[in-house]
Amino acid sequence: MARKRNLLLLGGTGEGLRLARELEHHPKIHCISSLAGRTENPERPPGTVRIGGFGGVAGLSEYLVTEKIDLVLDATHPFAAQMARHAFEACQALGIPRAKLVRPPWVPSPGDRWTMMPSVTAAAIFLRFHPAQRIFLTLGRQEIAPFVPLGREDKPHGNGRWFLTRMIDPPADGVVLPPGDLILGRGPFRPEDERALMQQHRIDLLVTKNAGGAAAKIAAAAELHIPVLMIERPPLPPGETLDSVGAALAWANLSAV
Ligand SMILES: NC(=O)c1ccc[n+]([C@@H]2O[C@H](COP(=O)([O-])OP(=O)(O)OC[C@H]3O[C@@H](n4cnc5c(N)ncnc54)[C@H](OP(=O)(O)O)[C@@H]3O)[C@@H](O)[C@H]2O)c1
Structure with a gap:
């Protein structure tokens, strides 16, 4: 049987948690959730979890190679600009498929001040x-x-x-x-x-x-x-962006074949 594809899920958000739950028993994907370790009692995602920074682009690149990561799904907060940029740069250099899940921003309605x-x-x-x-x-x-x-x-x-x-x-x-x-x-x-x-x-x-x-x-x-x-939000790094947990799951399924 082919080995499961290792997916690094950069989390710290509700979407990251939901994705980890959806991917927990996936037949083709082994999901590793990564948390920065900022909040004192974060809700722990199911499955494999690692906590703490990687050590910049160099540390992340080393981690991706050592842990044989096949895919990276960046579900960090829309304001976590540094992590998003590091993930983009490391994945681009290593040729690892990566996408950024970013929930739609709020838009003003008439009358909003x-x-x-x-x-x-x-x-x-x-x-x-x-x-x-x-x-x-x-x-x-x-x-x-x-x-x-x-x-x-x-x-x-x-x-x-x-x-x-x-x-x-x-x-x-x-x-x-x-x-x-x-x-x-x-x-x-x-x-x-x-x-x-x-x-x-x-x-x-x-x-x-x-x-x-x-x-x-x-x-x-x-x-x-x-x-x-x-x-306002910081700019996103280049590359694929997904706007919902459903779209992120579809991306993971497609990328894992
Ligand atoms: N910014 C916000 O308003 C906000 C709000 C809610 C939740 N969060 C969550 O809190 C975490 C930290 O946010 P931030 O604004 O400090 O991010 P950031 O400024 O983009 O990242 C700073 C550093 O924290 C580490 N890091 C961030 N997210 C990580 C993750 N998921 N796994 C491992 N290391 C991570 C990385 O350290 P190294 O360089 O050492 O790898 C990164 O360079 C993120 O997971 C984010 O989803 C942020």
Whole structure:
């Protein structure tokens, strides 16, 4: 019997988890899920799992060769630009088929009050000149530092803004947060809960990355006429892109023959 094809599934997303479940008992594919190891208690995909960075393009290339990887399915988050670029470069050099699964971005509906921002840093700079006072910050814990000075009364543009900061894991010891409240939580959230949260805290601006997927906070902001600073996605590396778990499974099936 021919050996199963080894598929490296770069995960850390709900889509990565769903793909691992779908591929667990595949007759022709052995799926190895890879997680960066960023979140403290990630939901562990079924099947073989490895955790931690590879060590750049060189480390990933070595891993692909050593582990006899036949296919790479990149299901990392749309903002995980470095991992996506490394996977593209390593696979291209080694001639390994690779595709990027990227969920469709959110698009504004009529009446939505979005201002597009090219980066998290740009959003923090823009905010200096924005009148909002009570800001809902839904970013990763590594991304909040540029907002800290905006809450300080003693800074020229601080104006003492108040922040409701939401992240998945608590920040590391010693990390300074913007003044306000911290809540921990992992989506998906329900639109009615998001609406209640924003009302309870009298939020007048939402800052979010355009992650796509379940859009409860976006729907709640629209309903409450709250403006949004929408951080745009980084560009994707070249190569095949797939926009759903179904399309990714079809790609894996086709590539594994
Ligand atoms: N960025 C976000 O907003 C976001 C949101 C939700 C989930 N995530 C997930 O969290 C992980 C890290 O995201 P990030 O934004 O830090 O990525 P990134 O900036 O593109 O990657 C930074 C480094 O983390 C390592 N890495 C990333 N994803 C990996 C994976 N699946 N398996 C093994 N190593 C991985 C790689 O290290 P080496 O160079 O050492 O190989 C990579 O160079 C990803 O798996 C992503 O799907 C990210």
